[in-house]
Amino acid sequence: MSAAGDSTITVIGAGIFGVCTALELLDRGHSVTLIEQFEDGDSRTTSNGITRNIRFSHGDDLWYTRSARAAKTLWTNLEARLATELMDECGVAWFSHDEEGWAGASQKTLEAEGIPVERLDPSEGTKLYPSFGYDDLAFIVLEPDAGVLSFSTPLQSGTRPEFRPIRMWKTQTPFTAAAAWTVFPSRSALI
Numbered sequence: 648m649s650a651a652g653d654s655t656i657t658v659i660g661a662g663i664f665g666v667c668t669a670l671e672l673l674d675r676g677h678s679v680t681l682i683e684q685f686e687d688g689d690s691r692t693t694s695n696g697i698t699r700n701i702r703f704s705h706g707d708d709l710w711y712t713r714s715a716r717a718a719k720t721l722w723t724n725l726e727a728r729l730a731t732e733l734m735d736e737c738g739v740a741w742f743s744h745d746e747e748g749w750a751g752a753s754q755k756t757l758e759a760e761g762i763p764v765e766r767l768d769p770s771e772g773t774k775l776y777p778s779f780g781y782d783d784l785a786f787i788v789l790e791p792d793a794g795v796l797s798f799s800t801p802l803q804s805g806t807r808p809e810f811r812p813i814r815m816w817k818t819q820t821p822f823t824a825a826a827a828w829t830v831f832p833s834r835s836a837l838i
């Protein structure tokens with residue numbers, strides 16, 4: 648890739664990775680084209696799923712824990728940039744049957760990293776879920792600022808002012824590398 652500000656870069660795919668890559672390239676001064684085969688909000692785009700969550704528990708795996716936490720900062724930055732709520736910090740609760748298990752290890756890692764985490768008595772689970780049966784549980788690990796992610800809003804890319812500098816191209820069919828060589832100049836980069 649050449650120095651900032653002097654190249655045209657084409658990103659194929661307007662999922663979360665493609666959109667964030669396009670925005671980053673824009674910030675670095677490049678001219679960006681973003682190609683997508685589907686219309687905004689299409690459920691075949693993985694990022695549009697309604698079940699996506701962000702949480703920091705990864706047992707004793709420090710790399711994943713820190714990576715997830717760093718991702719939260721990036722989501723917060725994206726929310727600010729788009730002036731849109733993308734995260735619902737409703738909390739994530741892990742139900743554990745024994746002290747030595749994954750949830751207990753996660754709690755220790757989160758505490759060591761200074762990431763908000765609480766240990767709840769199983770009976771407190773009824774405050775989270777009124778019909779909850781907790782007889783066989785040892786404890787609950789609650790991550791209060793984890794929660795649900797929604798990416799469908801940023802995909803309204805054609806209409807949002809933040810995306811206007813990006814050239815959006817809806818292809819309706821999968822864009823192929825072979826087509827790229829006929830459409831784009833030789834100095835373009837494809838991602």
Ligand SMILES: Cc1cc2nc3c(=O)[nH]c(=O)nc-3n(C[C@H](O)[C@H](O)[C@H](O)COP(=O)(O)OP(=O)(O)OC[C@H]3O[C@@H](n4cnc5c(N)ncnc54)[C@H](O)[C@@H]3O)c2cc1C
Pocket residue numbers: 659660661662663664665682683684685691692693694695696698699700701818820821822823
């Ligand atoms: C069931 C499920 C649950 C998940 N849960 C979570 C979760 O809880 N938390 C979490 O962080 N992650 C979760 N993930 C993973 C997360 O959703 C994905 O890692 C993320 O959305 C991938 O983003 P992406 O931009 O790489 O891909 P996508 O969102 O799939 O975007 C790729 C885009 O590229 C387009 N495209 C591809 N090829 C072409 C082409 N040739 N021409 C034109 N367009 C093209 C596609 O149409 C698509 O829109 C989950 C995934 C699944 C499937």
